[in-house]
Amino acid sequence: MGNTFGRLFRVTTFGESHGGGVGVVIDGCPPNIELSEVDIQYELDRRRPAQSKVTTERKEKDRCEILSGLFEGKTLGTPIAIQVRNKDARPEDYVEIAEKFRPSHADFTYEAKYGIRNWQGGGRASARETIGRVAAGAVAKKILSALYSKFAVVAYVAQIHDVVAKINRSTVKGSDVEKNIVRCPDPAAAKKMVARIEQVRDQGDSVGGVIECVVRGIPPGIGEPVFDKLEADLAKAMLSIPATKGFEIGSGFSATRLRGSQHNDPFEMRGGKIRAATNNSGGVQGGISNGEEIYFRVAFKPTATIAHEQQTVTSLHQRTRLAARGRHDPCVLPRAVPIVEAMAALVLGDHALRQRAIDGRSQ
Ligand SMILES: Cc1cc2nc3c(=O)[nH]c(=O)nc-3n(C[C@H](O)[C@H](O)[C@H](O)COP(=O)(O)O)c2cc1C
Secondary structure, eight states, X not given: OXXXXXXXXXXXXXXXXXXXXXXXXXXXXXXXXXXXXHHHHHHHHHHOSSSSTTSOOOOOOOOEEEOSSEETTEEOSSOEEEEEEOOOOOGGGGGGGGTBOOTTSSHHHXXXXXXXXXXXXXXXXXXXXXXXXXXXXXXXXXXXXXXXXXXXXXXXXXXXXTEEOOOOTTTOOHHHHTTSTTOOSOHHHHHHHHHXXXXXXXXXXXXXXXXXXXXXXXXXXXXXXTTBOHHHHHXXXXXXXXXXXXXXXXXXXXXXXXXXXXXOOOEEEETTEEEESSOTTTTEETTEEOSSOEEEEEEEOOOSOOSSOEXXXXXXXXXXXXXXXXXOOSOSHHHHHXXXXXHHHHHHHHHHHHHHXXXXXXX
């Protein structure tokens, strides 16, 4: 089954949108890491619904409870279970989609696979499932900070619809990202993005965009060729986030328009270390980190559930029309930023612990 992620730092998420709650069980977290609900809650608050005028209005405080794996503020090395109760479920909003498949949501495919589905709030395909990932990501961030003193992961909205931001990837800070409700550190572009989201929302429609993520402070040597190459695991992690459609690392698809002489990252000596003078590789070569910034981009589609009327069919094969009701994000990106960071931290935390296991030098 596909509910567990990671090899050594293993997370299993559970829960549906309108069930009792959602959460995660983390296995493989090292002992003696300082951890509290406050660390996790900070990240969950960045993800929660009803946080601004451009997100869904579902009112969830998403208060987390750590049930196990912790003693006197430190991890025990035993499984950590974290749960969040669902409080503001409104199943009546979804009665119509019990029968009608929402175009480009997961209703039809869940039905095809399982022959049964919790249609309330989208069930397991709801982005509420990502609460468990964000909670586990907060723990992974703590592990990475303990292992690497310069570790930082910063994700931000780089594009919404056709509004493209200008951002200096190498200097952007987490505090710049949190300055506005779309989580775009270019204030002029952020204003246009808010206006665009409000415009399409008022027309019963939705938009997507691009989230960029930069990871600093990862030393050379992290990643497991050949099937668990760092970029392969990052791609899987990012494409497992609901509503994602594309992933590119470093120069990505733009590399196809360059020659080798233009694209290669020349090596040089800097500060007594082997460094790359440019970073088209995105910090990964041969599936292993090279010590430069790891950066990648994730494409998100426009939210599937829209009030705009569309053609669909019912589970009884009848042609019909659907203008969806309920509370939905007109654009998922502002809330997806902490999810991208969390998934990056899960991949890198897992690989950092795997490297520690095989390489005595870094212990
Ligand atoms: C933060 C976040 C919020 C989301 N909110 C909604 C929403 O309100 N309505 C909706 O239809 N889809 C929403 N989605 C996307 C769906 O969960 C997703 O499209 C659905 O599960 C189908 O999966 P797929 O798009 O990956 O194929 C959201 C995704 C994320 C990451």
